[in-house]
Amino acid sequence: MKTNFFENIASLNAPGIWKIGIQNDENGRFVVSALYAPTENNDPALKTIAPLIFKGTATEMDEGFFEAIEKPVQETAGLYSNLDAYRKSLEGAKKKLAQNNKSQPAKVKSEGDEDGEDDLEVTEPxxxxxxxxxxxxxxxxxxxxxxxxxxxxxxxxxxxxxxxxxxxxxxxxxxxxxxxxxxxxxxxxxxxxxxx
CATH class of the missing domain: 1.25.40 (Serine Threonine Protein Phosphatase 5, Tetratricopeptide repeat)
Known part of the structure; x- marks a missing residue:
């Protein structure tokens, strides 16, 4: 028996870890649980993503399963890559902020300051x-x-x-x-x- 299941997985162009559970009953109905996660990210917060659950007959699954998972899988892959991009941009912003702070004046004490406290010069980037x-x-x-x-x-x-x-x-x-x-x-x- 030949299937194209793995070719369909490959065509999604989303390498990662797939966890697929299949349950069927005596009436020919299926319940399929599919969970996808890219391999390069082990962030604990992302492990809270729930699996997709599909219900239907064997024919319905054959005809619609891959169409149904395509967008959610791409969104999940995008979420992971966007988190990486976000973290990188955040690090870049921190470095730029640190450089800006080095070039800006720090505390300046007023000569006629009655309370003797330092004044902080705040300059917005x-x-x-x-x-x-x-x-x-x-x-x-x-x-x-x-x-x-x-x-x-x-x-x-x-x-x-x-x-x-x-x-x-x-x-x-x-x-x-x-x-x-x-x-x-x-x-x-x-x-x-x-x-x-």
Whole structure:
């Protein structure tokens, strides 16, 4: 008997660890539990991801199983890679902040200070207009890529804030509304699918 099960797994292009449990009953109904995790990340917080549960006949499983797991597997793979990218960018930001703090004045004592306490000179890091535009453009590119990959929650997380870019308020609010709508639709569809 020949199957193409493993070819379908390979076509998902998501190397990792697969845990698949299959239970069937005397009526020909199946319950399949599928849990995917990339091998390169052992973060304990990510171990809380629940497996996908599918119910149906053998024919229904043959026809729809891989279509049903494709998007969730890609989202899970994206979550892991985004966490790595986030951690790297956070480390980079910490290094830049440390460099900025070295070049900024620290405490300055006022000569006529009556209470004798040191005054702290607070200077906010200044971002050039070009840098701000580059950051915005890069964030929007990420949002578009995540939107195209149906990763709406992640796209919402990356979407720049209206308070940071008030001149782009209309565009940002429109994107946020669209992404929120799509995320809610996907959540409802996944709930309906998992109820079957």
């Amino acid at each position: 200044k971002v050039s207009a070009e840098e701000k535009k580059r950051i915005y453009t890069e964030a929007i590119r990420k949002v578009v890529l995540l939107n195209d990959a149906c990763k709406y929650a992640e796209a919402l997380d990356v979407l720049p804030s209206v308070t940071d870019y008030p001149e782009k308020a209309e565009e940002l609010n429109k994107r946020k509304t669209d992404l929120t709508r799509k995320k809610e639709q996907m959540d409802k569809a996944l709930q309906l699918f998992n109820q079957d």
